[in-house]
Amino acid sequence: MRIAQVAPLTEAVPPKLYGGTERVVHWLTEELVTLGHDVTLFASGDSRTSGKLEATWPKALRLDGSVRDPNALHMVLLERVRQKCDQEEFDFLHFHLDYYPWSLFQRQPTPFVTTLHGRLDLPEHQPVFDTFPEVPVISISNAQRRPVPQANWVSTIHHGLPENLLTPQAVTPSYLAVLGRIAPEKAVDRAIKIAMRCGIPLKMAAKVDRADQEYYDACIRPLIEGNSLVEFIGEISDREKPEFLSGAIALLLPIDWPEPFGLVMIEAMACGTPVIAYNRGSVPEIIEDGLTGFIVEDETSAVGAVGRLPALSRQTIRQRFEARFTARRMALDYLNAYRDLMEAASPRVRLVASAE
DSSP, X not given: OEEEEEOOSSSOSSOSSOOHHHHHHHHHHHHHHHTTOEEEEEEOTXXXXXXXXXESSSSOGGGOTTOSXXXXXXXXXXXXXXXXXXXXXXXXXXXXXXXXXXXXXXTSSSOEEEEOOSOOOSTTHHHHHHHOTTSEEEESSHHHHTTOTTSEEEEEOOOOBOTTTSOOOSOOXXXXXXXXXXXXXXXXXXXXXXXXXXXXXXXXXXXXXXXXXXXXXXXXXXXXXXXXXEEEOOOOOTTTHHHHHHTEEEEEEXXXXXXXXXXXXXXXXXXXXXXXXXXXXXXXXXXXXXXXXEEESSHHHHHHHHHTGGGSOHHHHHHHHHHHOBHHHHHHHHHHHHHHHHHHHHHHHHHHHHHO
């Protein structure tokens, strides 16, 4: 199958450090190539792929200080894809750009789908899905769908990562961990308070976006400075994650928003590390309570869950990751979705051809 994967230009594919969507696109692309498909990746020029790279800008936009209007370059990207479609280069198009492609690509015959990677609970999302009720979309959790039931959902496909990318390491767990991004919706202040109530060290391997710097300065920095229990490490790469996560008693995820997926949960599971997460968004779909971690409602129940961690088997947690959250499983699920959509679109394609 000739497949186009169309990624945002914000980060390279895969990203150098933080970047959930671009990492998923990379893992999916590599698995599809391994499975024998002809894949073209539309992404920034500093991306890496075993397929064909179509670069519409030389550098990831987050790393390119000269770019002030990223929307302009994403419009160029979409036009490049459309031109390739006119040359009949693809059997299927897979977009990871939210709603940007819909108006243009619903007017052409090549079947396509969009995986929605972000939150959908904002008021301005409603008219978008009301306007494009037939555009096929894939959710990354069932919870993500709730605010927009009118969307044309064709499947829920949970993320997966390469089976051997992150593996358990022979280290003795000795601290609680935070991984990912420091932002109000991640509620890292709660994680700090949980660790302090337990009297257990907390290590935070996380980035602070420019947009979240004020939150960090006002709410997180005062909790860290002079606190001997808390260590702020900053962003880490995939190479550093196995030792970091394996050394954690548990990953804390006390989120304060409807998390669409939460890659950090399956990254922890890949290392055999249990997750203590607030009951928000996708958490009940990803964490098996009492098996791969604990789902809690508040700070007090999170502290109680820390005391129950010795009852969990880190080997079992790794096994549940292998059964549910590998990139190979993700790729096979997407291929099934592609084939279903191609089959559904084929009468429309034949009708257009006969009309000519």
